[in-house]
Amino acid sequence: MFDIVFWILAAVTVGAALAVVILRDVFRAALSLVLLFLTIAVIYITLYADFLAVAQILIYVGAISILIIVAIMLTREVWHGSPSGKLRIPALVVSLLLLGILVFTVVSTKWEMSGESPQQPTTAAIGSSLFGEGGFILPVEITAVLLLAAVLGAIVLIREK
Amino acid sequence: MSVGLEHYLVLSAVLFSIGLYGVLAKRNAVVILMCIEIMLNAVNIALVAFSRYVVPMFLTGQIFAIFVIVVAAAEAAVGIAIIIAIYRSRESVDVDKFDLMKW
Numbered sequence: 001m002f003d004i005v006f007w008i009l010a011a012v013t014v015g016a017a018l019a020v021v022i023l024r025d026v027f028r029a030a031l032s033l034v035l036l037f038l039t040i041a042v043i044y045i046t047l048y049a050d051f052l053a054v055a056q057i058l059i060y061v062g063a064i065s066i067l068i069i070v071a072i073m074l075t076r077e078v079w080h081g082s083p084s085g086k087l088r089i090p091a092l093v094v095s096l097l098l099l100g101i102l103v104f105t106v107v108s109t110k111w112e113m114s115g116e117s118p119q120q121p122t123t124a125a126i127g128s129s130l131f132g133e134g135g136f137i138l139p140v141e142i143t144a145v146l147l148l149a150a151v152l153g154a155i156v157l158i159r160e161k
Numbered sequence: 162m163s164v165g166l167e168h169y170l171v172l173s174a175v176l177f178s179i180g181l182y183g184v185l186a187k188r189n190a191v192v193i194l195m196c197i198e199i200m201l202n203a204v205n206i207a208l209v210a211f212s213r214y215v216v217p218m219f220l221t222g223q224i225f226a227i228f229v230i231v232v233a234a235a236e237a238a239v240g241i242a243i244i245i246a247i248y249r250s251r252e253s254v255d256v257d258k259f260d261l262m263k264w
Contacts, residue, residue: 002163002164003163003164006164006168007164010168010172013172013176014172014175014176014179017175017176017179017180017199018179020179020183020192020195020196020199021179021182021183021186021187021196026189026191026192029192029195030191030195033195033198033199036199036202037202040202040205040206043169043172043206044209047169047209047210047212047213048213048217049209049212049213049223049226051223052205052209052223052226052227055227055230056230059230059234060198060202060230063234064198064233064234064237067237067238067241068191068194068195068198068237068241070241071191071194071241071244071245072191074245074248075191075244075245075248075254082187082188082189082192083187083188083189084186084187084188085186085187085188085256085257087185087186088186090185091181091182091185091186092182092186094181094182094185095178095179095181095182095185096178098177098178098181099174099175099178102170102171102174102177102178103171103174106167106170106171106174107167107171111166111167111214111215112215113165113166113214113215114214114215114216114217114218116217116218117217118213118217118218119217119218119220122220122223125220126220126223126224126227129220129221129224130224130227136224139228143228143231143232146231146232146235147231147234147235149235150234150235150236150238150239151238153239153242154238154239154241154242155242157239157242157243157245157246158242158245158246
């Protein structure tokens with residue numbers, strides 16, 4: 001049962017990613033990107049990452065996809081489509097080469113699996129290791145500064161002169 | 162053969178390669194930004210799969226994935242701001258015409 005779910009998810013995810021790259025209509029590519037984000041959230045659920053699945057839906061499906069669609073509408077380039085550049089064949093060769101290397105490495109490595117069952121509700125554990133004693137509190141603070149800098153940078157870049 | 166760590170890693174590798182092809186081959190800057198998001202999501206799948214199968218008692222992979230999501234959100238905001246700023250001056254989002262830093 002779990003295997004069938006995984007194979008369906010993998011097929012839909014790869015199909016949506018291929019549609020983003022292949023479709024000539026930029027807006028349809030953005031919509032299939034939203035489908036990709038949703039299936040990745042379900043993949044997180046199959047990996048017992050419930051908090052991450054909700055965060056994926058909130059941030060990617062909710063925010064980033066809207067940002068991308070607004071960008072498509074603000075830059076009236078929809079009728080130009082998404083053409084490929086002169087480097088299409090070299091790019092295909094490079095990405096297939098990288099795929100071959102990655103798959104070979106993954107298959108030939110002997111991974112040290114742990115037989116333990118995963119933590120089931122992860123939200124409390126993630127919260128305590130993000131904000132708790134000896135956790136990741138410094139990266140969280142730095143992330144806040146990064147987000148502030150990104151927001152200020154976006155406002156400064158987009159302001160009318 | 163039941164689904165395990167290798168399956169998730171191969172799925173992640175396939176998504177990363179598709180994203181890399183899009184980044185290298187496409188000419189529309191917004192589509193390139195979308196392909197970068199595909200690559201970041203592929204990396205997140207690999208991180209969460211490692212967290213699930215290799216160290217299930219610690220959530221370090223998932224926490225790292227949260228930071229990747231935050232940085233991706235910041236990157237998308239700044240990237241789209243840059244694209245719109247260039248579009249204002251060039252009337253185009255074709256990366257072949259972005260030669261402002263060429264000397």
